[in-house]
Amino acid sequence: MDAASLLDRFPRVALVNGATPIQRLRRLENALHPQLGATRLFIKRDDLMALGGGGSKLRKLEFLLGEALVQGADTLIATGLRQSNSTRLAAAAAAHLGLRADLGLRARSPLDSGEYESGGNALLAELFGAVVHSLSEDADVKSFAAERVAALAREGRTAYVIPAGASSPLGSLGYVAAALEIAQQERALGFEFDRVIVANGSSGTHAGLLAGFALLGRRERVHGYSVLHEAAGAQAATLALARGALDLLGRDNPLTAADVTVSDACRGPGYGHATQEAIDAIHLLGAREGLLLDPVYGGKAFAGLLKEARTGALKSWPNVLFLFTGGTPALQAYRDELLSAAASQA
Numbered sequence: 001m002d003a004a005s006l007l008d009r010f011p012r013v014a015l016v017n018g019a020t021p022i023q024r025l026r027r028l029e030n031a032l033h034p035q036l037g038a039t040r041l042f043i044k045r046d047d048l049m050a051l052g053g054g055g056s057k058l059r060k061l062e063f064l065l066g067e068a069l070v071q072g073a074d075t076l077i078a079t080g081l082r083q084s085n086s087t088r089l090a091a092a093a094a095a096h097l098g099l100r101a102d103l104g105l106r107a108r109s110p111l112d113s114g115e116y117e118s119g120g121n122a123l124l125a126e127l128f129g130a131v132v133h134s135l136s137e138d139a140d141v142k143s144f145a146a147e148r149v150a151a152l153a154r155e156g157r158t159a160y161v162i163p164a165g166a167s168s169p170l171g172s173l174g175y176v177a178a179a180l181e182i183a184q185q186e187r188a189l190g191f192e193f194d195r196v197i198v199a200n201g202s203s204g205t206h207a208g209l210l211a212g213f214a215l216l217g218r219r220e221r222v223h224g225y226s227v228l229h230e231a232a233g234a235q236a237a238t239l240a241l242a243r244g245a246l247d248l249l250g251r252d253n254p255l256t257a258a259d260v261t262v263s264d265a266c267r268g269p270g271y272g273h274a275t276q277e278a279i280d281a282i283h284l285l286g287a288r289e290g291l292l293l294d295p296v297y298g299g300k301a302f303a304g305l306l307k308e309a310r311t312g313a314l315k316s317w318p319n320v321l322f323l324f325t326g327g328t329p330a331l332q333a334y335r336d337e338l339l340s341a342a343a344s345q346a
């Protein structure tokens with residue numbers, strides 16, 4: 001059975017409207033000469049999806065919501081921080097499917113700002129009609145979810161709990177599918193990407209890509225920049241999820257820790273803290289290409305790509321693909337940081 005047929009065995013809800021485009025970043029390439037050498041830089045636009053403002057979580061939700069509907073769920077429960085893209089897109093998907101969404105949004109904020117509290121993703125979740133429960137910084141989200149499931153059951157409702165960041169082996173299948181999509185796009189382009197760079201948070205995106213490329217017999221091309229865990233923790237989480245995804249697909253598991261490349265060099269002081277180099281990356285990609293990275297995920301991963309480009313480390317890879325996972329709504333929450341930090345030019 002081929003890799004695509006393995007995925008077809010899972011219930012799936014269509015939330016992503018077709019293959020997302022891959023574009024070349026020619027003006028950025030020019031800005032990075034001569035250190036970039038002849039390397040060509042491409043970006044895959046997983047921010048460009050029709051539903052809910054788009055972003056990587058929709059790919060994972062296709063499989064998670066497939067399971068939810070088979071289980072007869074009429075309500076989704078999702079938890080995260082107030083600027084969570086995952087909960088925003090769970091709310092949008094719920095609205096699209098006529099389900100109720102209960103979100104538990106924790107108060108912990110890397111930023112002490114009203115915009116972080118109620119702008120950006122938090123605002124969009126409200127607009128998608130979600131029932132928002134404000135949780136304290138130290139709330140136990142698993143207990144919250146279990147209590148909501150029980151309370152909703154008493155009202156005759158059936159709830160489905162979305163894992164944190166939509167990252168579980170099942171959710172990661174969304175990025176197994178994305179790896180197959182990239183391989184198809186490579187066939188149309190007439191070349192293969194040597195290196196795929198992606199932000200690693202709850203690790204499901206990186207893990208799915210890794211498992212998907214492993215199915216195709218190509219294991220050493222994904223490079224994650226961790227925005228949450230330190231490198232060893234991110235590597236372990238990514239490996240566990242990738243192996244879990246391959247297990248679900250019933251495929252032999254060739255993956256070991258050596259196959260998981262994760263760096264925490266661009267994480268900065270911690271999750272959600274915008275770094276100067278991420279802010280510079282956002283300004284650079286905005287001014288050179290008209291694209292909007294976010295400070296939590298894409299900005300940090302792209303800062304990693306830029307560092308590699310500027311030290312000449314990317315020279316040995318002829319074709320580099322950055323997976324742009326979305327997250328643009330959070331830009332508004334980081335308005336002051338983005339404007340006050342003087343952006344250095346390429």
Ligand SMILES: Cc1ncc(COP(=O)(O)O)c(C=O)c1O
Nearest residue numbers: 085201202203204205297325327
């Ligand atoms: C915009 C964006 N990019 C990247 C990621 C990281 O993906 P993962 O959690 O699968 O590692 C997330 C996760 O929340 C995200 O929202």
